[in-house]
Amino acid sequence: MPERQSSRKDAIRNREAVLAAADALFSRRASPEDITMADVAAAAGVGKGTLFRAFGDRAGLLRALYEARLEPVREAVETGPPPLGPGTPPQDRVRALLDAVLCFKLDNGPLALALEDSGSDSSPYRADHYERWHGLLRAVLEQIPGLTDSDFTAHALLAATRADLVEHLAGERGIPRERMREQLAGFVAKVLAPGPRPGGTVDE
Amino acid sequence: MPERQSSRKDAIRNREAVLAAADALFSRRASPEDITMADVAAAAGVGKGTLFRAFGDRAGLLRALYEARLEPVREAVETGPPPLGPGTPPQDRVRALLDAVLCFKLDNGPLALALEDSGSDSSPYRADHYERWHGLLRAVLEQIPGLTDSDFTAHALLAATRADLVEHLAGERGIPRERMREQLAGFVAKVLAPGPRPGGTVDE
DNA sequence: TTGCAAAACGGACCCACGGTCCATATCTTT
DNA sequence: AAAGATATGGACCGTGGGTCCGTTTTGCAA
Numbered sequence: 001m002p003e004r005q006s007s008r009k010d011a012i013r014n015r016e017a018v019l020a021a022a023d024a025l026f027s028r029r030a031s032p033e034d035i036t037m038a039d040v041a042a043a044a045g046v047g048k049g050t051l052f053r054a055f056g057d058r059a060g061l062l063r064a065l066y067e068a069r070l071e072p073v074r075e076a077v078e079t080g081p082p083p084l085g086p087g088t089p090p091q092d093r094v095r096a097l098l099d100a101v102l103c104f105k106l107d108n109g110p111l112a113l114a115l116e117d118s119g120s121d122s123s124p125y126r127a128d129h130y131e132r133w134h135g136l137l138r139a140v141l142e143q144i145p146g147l148t149d150s151d152f153t154a155h156a157l158l159a160a161t162r163a164d165l166v167e168h169l170a171g172e173r174g175i176p177r178e179r180m181r182e183q184l185a186g187f188v189a190k191v192l193a194p195g196p197r198p199g200g201t202v203d204e
Numbered sequence: 205m206p207e208r209q210s211s212r213k214d215a216i217r218n219r220e221a222v223l224a225a226a227d228a229l230f231s232r233r234a235s236p237e238d239i240t241m242a243d244v245a246a247a248a249g250v251g252k253g254t255l256f257r258a259f260g261d262r263a264g265l266l267r268a269l270y271e272a273r274l275e276p277v278r279e280a281v282e283t284g285p286p287p288l289g290p291g292t293p294p295q296d297r298v299r300a301l302l303d304a305v306l307c308f309k310l311d312n313g314p315l316a317l318a319l320e321d322s323g324s325d326s327s328p329y330r331a332d333h334y335e336r337w338h339g340l341l342r343a344v345l346e347q348i349p350g351l352t353d354s355d356f357t358a359h360a361l362l363a364a365t366r367a368d369l370v371e372h373l374a375g376e377r378g379i380p381r382e383r384m385r386e387q388l389a390g391f392v393a394k395v396l397a398p399g400p401r402p403g404g405t406v407d408e
Numbered sequence: 409t410t411g412c413a414a415a416a417c418g419g420a421c422c423c424a425c426g427g428t429c430c431a432t433a434t435c436t437t438t
Numbered sequence: 439a440a441a442g443a444t445a446t447g448g449a450c451c452g453t454g455g456g457t458c459c460g461t462t463t464t465g466c467a468a
Contacts, residue, residue: 186356215415
C-alpha cells in the first residue's frame with residue numbers, strides 16, 4: 001500500500017502538482033482513456049516514478065482526484081443544511097442525495113467514467129466512495145416505513161446514476177441537465193411511493 | 205468493418221473453433237480480463253491472425269459470443285409463450301423481461317462482465333444488444349397507463365441488472381440467486397405500481 | 409487432373425501503456 | 439558540514455492488443 005504521506009516538502013509539492021495537472025487534463029474533455037500516466041507526469045513536470053510513488057497506480061491517482069472533487073459534496077451531505085444534510089425527512093433526503101450524485105456525475109463526467117472502468121480487477125463496487133454512498137443511502141431508506149430490501153434498493157437507485165449511463169444520456173442523446181434531474185426525481189419518487197404490497201408476488 | 209462471412213470451409217471451421225474455445229474459456233470461471241486473445245487463439249488451435257480476421261477485435265469476439273448465448277432468450281422474448289413472449293400484460297412482461305436479463309447475467313457472469321467493460325472507446329450503451337433490450341422494454345413500458353418517461357425508466361431498470369452489480373451481489377456478498385430475483389422483482393413492482401401522483405412532487 | 413488466382417493461415421513482429429528500477433539529487437537532522 | 443534518509447526521473451521491462459506478410463489451402467476451370 002504505497003500511499004502514506006511524506007513530510008518532505010518536495011514530495012508534497014510534487015504531489016500537488018500532479019493532482020493539479022491531472023485535474024486539468026481530466027477537465028479538458030477527452031475520452032479519459034487516452035490520458036496516459038506519462039501524459040499526466042509530463043503535464044505536471046515530473047517523472048513517472050514520482051507519480052507512481054505518490055499514488056501507487058492509475059486507480060490510486062483517479063481515486064485521489066475523485067475524492068478531492070467529491071469533498072464539498074461529502075461535507076454538504078454529512079454536516080450541511082437540509083435537504084442534503086441530516087435532519088431531513090427520509091424521502092426528501094433520498095431524493096436530494098440522488099440528485100446530488102447525478103449532478104456530480106454530470107459535472108465530472110470524464111473523471112467519473114475513468115474511475116468506474118479503471119476496473120482492471122476491481123469492480124466499482126469495491127471502491128469505498130461507492131460503499132459510503134451506498135451505506136448512507138441504505139441507512140436513510142431504512143427509515144422509510146414499509147420499504148423492504150433497502151440494501152438492494154440502494155444499489156438499484158445508485159445504478160441509475162452510473163457515470164456511463166449519465167454520459168450516454170447527456171452526451172449521445174443530448175438530454176439536458178434539468179430534464180435528466182426531473183426524470184431521475186420522478187423515478188426515485190416512484191420507488192419510494194408506498195406501493196400496494198411490496199414483497200412476495202414472485203410467481204416462480 | 206472486417207466481419208462479413210466467408211464461404212471457405214476452413215474459414216468457417218476456424219470461426220466455429222474459435223467461438224467454441226472462447227466459450228469454454230469464459231465459462232471456466234476466471235476473471236475475464238486474464239483471458240487474452242492469444243489464449244483464445246491457442247485454445248482454438250489457430251493463429252492470432254485468423255482470430256482477428258474473423259472477429260475484428262476483442263470486442264467483436266465478445267459480441268459474437270454474447271449474441272450466440274443470448275439467442276435462445278431473444279427467441280423466447282420475440283416469439284415465445286407468456287410471460288416472456290408477446291401477448292402478455294405489460295406489467296407482467298416487464299417483470300419477466302428483467303428477470304430474464306438478471307438470470308442471463310447470473311448464468312453468464314464472466315462474459316457479460318467482459319463485454320461491459322470491453323469499453324475501450326464504447327460505452328455499453330452503444331452496443332446493439334443493449335439497444336434492443338432498451339427499445340423493447342421502453343415499448344412495453346409505454347403501454348402501461350400513467351407511466352411517464354418510459355425511456356429513462358427503461359434505462360434505470362436495466363441499470364439495476366448491470367453485470368458488475370450482479371456479479372458483486374452474487375459473488376462478493378453471496379446473495380443467492382432466488383433472493384436476488386425476488387429483490388429485483390420487488391423493485392420493479394415498486395416502479396410499476398400506480399403511485400399516488402407519479403410526476404410533479406419535485407420540491408426544488 | 410492439374411493449374412492458378414483468390415482467400416485464409418499463423419506466428420513473428422510492432423507499439424502503446426502501466427509499472428519498476430536505480431544511480432543521482434535533494435532534503436533533514438545533528 | 440556531513441551523513442543518513444528520502445525523493446527524483448527517465449531508461450527500461452512485460453504484457454497484451456493488433457498488424458504484416460511469406461506460406462498454405464481452397465475452389466474454380468480448363
